[in-house]
Amino acid sequence: MSDEASALPADLDIGDVQAALIDWYEADHRDFPWRRTDDAYEILVSEVMSQQTQLGRVVEAWEEFLDQWPTTADLAAADRADVVSFWTNHRLGYNNRAKYLHEAARQVEADYDGEFPQTPDELSELMGVGPYTANAVASFAFNNGDAVVDTNVKRVLHRAFDVPDDDSAFEVAAAEMMPEGKSRVWNNAIMELGGVACEKTPSCDEAGCPWRTWCHAYETGDFTAPDVPTQPSFEGSRRQMRGRVVRILGEYDELKLDTLGPRVRVDYGGDHGREWLFELVSDLESDGLVAVDEREENVFVSLAR
Incomplete structure (x- = not known):
């Protein structure tokens, strides 16, 4: 545990809080197959x-x-x-x-x-x-990990125990909260809490949140939480185009660049023409995902082997 001052309320009975969450998780949780294996x-x-x-x-x-x-x-x-x-x-x-x-x-x-x-x-x-x-x-x-600190965990700690919106404070609080030697069940449980009860729009009563007794947000009605980064739009994004290139090349041994272009974008040309596509496949080549071969005044592209 860090030597920094506790970010949790001084009168909090951590043992009771830990037991309540673990009991809630073990009684009922989403049954993903990877939770059944070690x-x-x-x-x-x-x-x-x-x-x-x-x-x-x-x-x-x-x-x-x-x-x-x-x-x-x-x-x-x-x-x-x-x-x-x-x-x-x-x-x-x-x-x-x-x-x-x-x-x-x-x-x-x-x-x-x-x-x-x-x-x-x-x-x-x-x-x-x-x-x-x-x-x-x-x-x-x-069962050998540290306390998980992700967006969901930050939201839970901020709402439940008024932990300041500060990365170091979250890390200290998360480490204090986790029972020693129980990282497997604890990290699963607190992430489950953030995933089904303390989401962006909370469902405290519906999900039977086990921390309502102690929760600052539940008591005050103030459910604000640390900012959650927004995922950039996927449609039309560079990430989508990269995925299309790889998927299309999976169907062919290789393709000429100008044959590949219209398969990637129906509007291939102009700002999204040969120069744009060459830059895209060059990036994929740098990442080790495709091979680019310039020969006979043409550019051929294939999946990296």
């Missing part, structure tokens, strides 16, 4: 897929992904283009995540003899695994 690989896949993707859509993709590549060894041996195509076809967001997940599997096999590292710091050494994901895998696979 396999680090399966949990990592779920965490990477869940980034900015609706959980309902992740379930089917997660199950199909593990059917196709059930272990890190299977994923490490896979053709990266196949993994990226799977990602694109299931609309799982940024294709870089597929590339990083594939590379992380290779690291586990090559550097750790197929056995996942177990601490947040070690897990952060895997490609594409940031502090949040590393802590989630350590928590849910090994």
Whole structure:
């Protein structure tokens, strides 16, 4: 725990608060399949897929992904283009995540003899695994994580205990709240609270929030919360166009740039013509997702192998 002063109310009985939340979570919670496993690989896949993707859509993709590549060894041996195509076809967001997940599997096999590292710091050494994901895998696979501090948790702590809208205050409060040695159940429980009871529009009574007894917002009626970043529009975005390029190339060995263009945009040309598309595929090439071959006065594009 940090040496900083507590961000929680001085008279708060943390033991009662902890017990109330854990009891509420264990009595009834959303039954996602990755909550039924402590396999680090399966949990990592779920965490990477869940980034900015609706959980309902992740379930089917997660199950199909593990059917196709059930272990890190299977994923490490896979053709990266196949993994990226799977990602694109299931609309799982940024294709870089597929590339990083594939590379992380290779690291586990090559550097750790197929056995996942177990601490947040070690897990952060895997490609594409940031502090949040590393802590989630350590928590849910090994019960060895720190307190999760994401947007949902900040909202819960701010409303329930009037924790100031300050990152360091949230980290201190979250660490104080988590029972020692219970990161698996605690982090699941507090994220569940933020996901079903203390959403942007709260449903305190309907969801039977276990913290109503102590909740500052419930008492005062002031349910303001820290600002939540807005997701930029996907339709027509560069991210959407990148996904289209990868998805289309998954159907062909290679395509000329000018043959690819109209398949990516029906309005191909002008500001969104050859120069725009070349820049787009060059970025994808830098990310290791496609190969660009300039030959015979033409540009050919294919998925990276």
